[in-house]
Amino acid sequence: MPRLPRFLRVSLVVLPALFPAYGETLKNWFNDPFIQVRSAVPDCPMPLGPLISEQEMRKETHWRSERGTSCWLAGQCQKPNSYLYDAPIARSVRAHFAAEPGFARNSSLWLTFQRRFVWVEGCSADTAITVAALEAFVRVEPDVERVIINLRGMGDSKSPYPLAPPDAH
Template identity: 50%
Template sequence: MPVVHLGALALTFVFLACAVQAETTPEQPANHFNDPFLQVTSAIADCPPEPGPLITLAQQQAEAHWRAERGTSCFRSGRCRLPNAYLYDAEIIPRVQKAILADGRFGDTSIWVEGQRRWVWLKGCVRRPEQAAALEQLVRGIDDVEAVINELKPRGP
């Protein structure tokens, strides 16, 4: 089994994050860490669009170290099979989308999902508070999801 040098892995993660920012100006918010973010449903017309994981270059530079540290701590503690918790997100968010669409109870909502280090943010609007609770429960049951942050807002019928 190959030995993974966590320090080198963390530096690689930081360098990749810095490479993403090269396409924007320092003050322009962007998804500098390439965190997965997508709209899953769009049935509520007056639901304000979610901006996604946008941060400035200065914020990205301030967060780079702790993201590398938090990402690798999962592996070091034995809770993750991959060497960095952020590596799961590109797989988790499409599974979240598929589960929400396949469930059938959420076609009348406007939902965005975002992933960071196995945490899933549910954002947007639902018709009833019960839908928000049901969505949270559904996503908690998806493999590799560590936490769900429910920021859904009821908008009524």
Template identity: 50%
Template sequence: MLKKSVLLLILAYPVVAMCADKPDLQNWFNDPFFQVRNAIPACPVPLGPYLHEADIRQEEHGRVERGTSCWMAGRCAKPNAYMYDADIGKAVQDRFARSTGFAETSLWVTVKRKFVWVEGCVAGANQEAALQQLLQDVPEVEHVLVNVMQGTGNKPPYDVRP
């Protein structure tokens, strides 16, 4: 019996070691990511700004290029578009806090480079346009992307957290 246990441990070790070596997803750049509504409990949680450590280098390059191009084009007073994200995130949270709409939804928001992503589940088809309208005039926001699904019965139109 002891030999079988040792053999199982030896066979299982490579699988355990591979899982331990795989880094967890993290929000490496501290991009604003938060939930604003939670009425649909089975709604899949979006991946948001979470990355594996192996993806950081590629993301860093794009962030430098995209972030400074805003300033170089004269669209940003700050030297990098990502410097606006914390304030935009707070303004978006405030909009949702003041809004009585979207009570029957589960929604998450990601803010990156003056872009706002709203992802999650809604109860009605007309709520996508209403979300767009709620956030389109938040100061400093360049673009609002609404990726939601009605209910929870389909594959989400966004990447989900594992």
């Protein structure tokens, strides 16, 4: 096998150090609920949601453990970890959207659930839908602590949320 030129060998060693996440698979390491509840805007880009690299997962592990139990230690949660609320909240919010098909019907919306927080991301062609109405709709679930809404309006060229890689679809 021919030997690679020195500059190419150095490049192959240096590049991964400069871009550690390059080529890493993004994954939902913590199994955070991530659901799509509306899909009316065909060119709406899918949000990154809970997808992270293995390196990011290792950084977040301690923080998530600490943040998850602090709710219980402060007497604000009955469950010992605030992340334990996420799956039931996701089921309840999904059911609420399913029961009200007319609400935000001209939108494409994805929801991410983490530690009783709900991120609503996507696109809306529905001028009647407001951030306040969307927040109130999601807050029907009593265990929701906070709702964060990042919507791209029609005509906006840039998404206000991080995007999933094309292979995540």
